[in-house]
Amino acid sequence: MNRPLGITVSRHIMDSQRLHPEATGELSGLLSELIVAAKTISAEVNMAGLADILGQSGKVNVQGEQVQKLDDLANKTIKRRMAQCGYLCTMASEEEDDIIPVKEGYEGKYTLAFDPLDGSSNIDVNVSIGTIFSIHRRRSGSGQGDVVDLLQKGRVQVAAGYIIYGSSTMLVYTTGEGVHGFTLDPSVGEFYLSHPDIIFPEKSKYYSVNEGNSRYWSQGMHKYIDYLKDEDQATGRPYSARYIGSMLADLHRNLIAGGIFLYPRDSKDPAKPEGKLRLLYEAAPFSFIVEQAGGRAITDDGRDILDIEPTGLHQRVSLIIGSKEDVDMYERIAGGEK
Numbered sequence: 001m002n003r004p005l006g007i008t009v010s011r012h013i014m015d016s017q018r019l020h021p022e023a024t025g026e027l028s029g030l031l032s033e034l035i036v037a038a039k040t041i042s043a044e045v046n047m048a049g050l051a052d053i054l055g056q057s058g059k060v061n062v063q064g065e066q067v068q069k070l071d072d073l074a075n076k077t078i079k080r081r082m083a084q085c086g087y088l089c090t091m092a093s094e095e096e097d098d099i100i101p102v103k104e105g106y107e108g109k110y111t112l113a114f115d116p117l118d119g120s121s122n123i124d125v126n127v128s129i130g131t132i133f134s135i136h137r138r139r140s141g142s143g144q145g146d147v148v149d150l151l152q153k154g155r156v157q158v159a160a161g162y163i164i165y166g167s168s169t170m171l172v173y174t175t176g177e178g179v180h181g182f183t184l185d186p187s188v189g190e191f192y193l194s195h196p197d198i199i200f201p202e203k204s205k206y207y208s209v210n211e212g213n214s215r216y217w218s219q220g221m222h223k224y225i226d227y228l229k230d231e232d233q234a235t236g237r238p239y240s241a242r243y244i245g246s247m248l249a250d251l252h253r254n255l256i257a258g259g260i261f262l263y264p265r266d267s268k269d270p271a272k273p274e275g276k277l278r279l280l281y282e283a284a285p286f287s288f289i290v291e292q293a294g295g296r297a298i299t300d301d302g303r304d305i306l307d308i309e310p311t312g313l314h315q316r317v318s319l320i321i322g323s324k325e326d327v328d329m330y331e332r333i334a335g336g337e338k
């Protein structure tokens with residue numbers, strides 16, 4: 001069989017590098033190493049049911065959540081490979097209390113923040129999960145990086161992306177020049193360009209929110225969700241509800257098919273007054289991707305996610321993210337209402 005000659009992700013990365021004569025190739029090298037880690041995790045995820053790696057590891061992470069065995073495995077896979085890739089000075093993971101040092105003698109100029117597996121509650125039930133990453137240029141001079149290298153605004157990310165382990169494995173990333181999607185051909189172990197220049201569809205179809213929490217929402221949130229459920233043919237309402245419970249998968253769908261994802265602050269858990277999602281590992285990388293695709297991302301009280309100056313590695317934040325029109329409308333209807 002003659003397979004179509006696809007554009008590989010390495011070709012794509014090299015072509016983008018060529019547009020920047022000043023580039024040293026380090027970011028390209030970093031992305032390539034990360035992609036190897038992702039392919040390794042993808043293979044493990046596909047084998048999960050057979051290889052006795054489903055279920056809980058018995059550990060509780062810094063977020064106070066049960067760590068699934070696959071969370072642990074994905075975390076270790078990224079840590080081990082990236083600690084000696086030579087392009088990073090330090091890392092932070094959703095699963096680790098502190099920054100993760102890189103191997104002595106291998107210090108580079110970038111930082112990596114990652115959510116090894118997003119959507120852990122879906123691991124045991126064979127529903128889409130994924131890995132999210134965020135890359136910044138270091139602030140400190142040389143040697144091992146420090147926490148200040150990681151506590152930088154989303155706006156100055158050098159690259160961000162995710163790998164979704166779904167009905168197929170896909171990589172979606174941006175370096176600030178549009179958003180590009182690649183699909184893994186598992187028979188050759190290569191990602192091929194399948195979704196060039198992803199842009200939010202003009203018409204939205206879906207809203208994604210954990211409606212089970214609605215009794216803990218603000219008045220403004222209630223008003224906005226009621227608006228989405230009203231009938232109006234001109235604006236395509238009512239929207240359909242879709243909530244997977246893996247932000248990564250919910251956002252991936254909305255990015256391709258059109259829609260909005262909301263995780264507002266609520267009064268359910270006093271331990272999480274700022275919302276549930278993590279700024280460094282979830283909200284900031286996705287906000288960069290979504291803005292690059294023409295969308296918008298704000299907190300429930302209208303602050304741009306990408307302009308938030310992080311104060312802690314595991315800081316949480318509320319998140320309203322999706323097509324620009326939808327987020328603008330949220331702001332108009334819900335903005336300011338407690």
Ligand code: AHG
Pocket residue numbers: 065094115117118119120121210245246247248276
């Ligand atoms: P993680 O699995 O990395 O801990 O993240 C889970 C997050 C996010 O992916 C998802 O959208 C959200 O938690 C689901 O939360 P609820 O179960 O509260 O709706």
Ligand code: MN
Pocket residue numbers: 115117118119282
């Ligand atoms: Mn997550």
Ligand code: MN
Pocket residue numbers: 071094115116117118119120
């Ligand atoms: Mn996670």
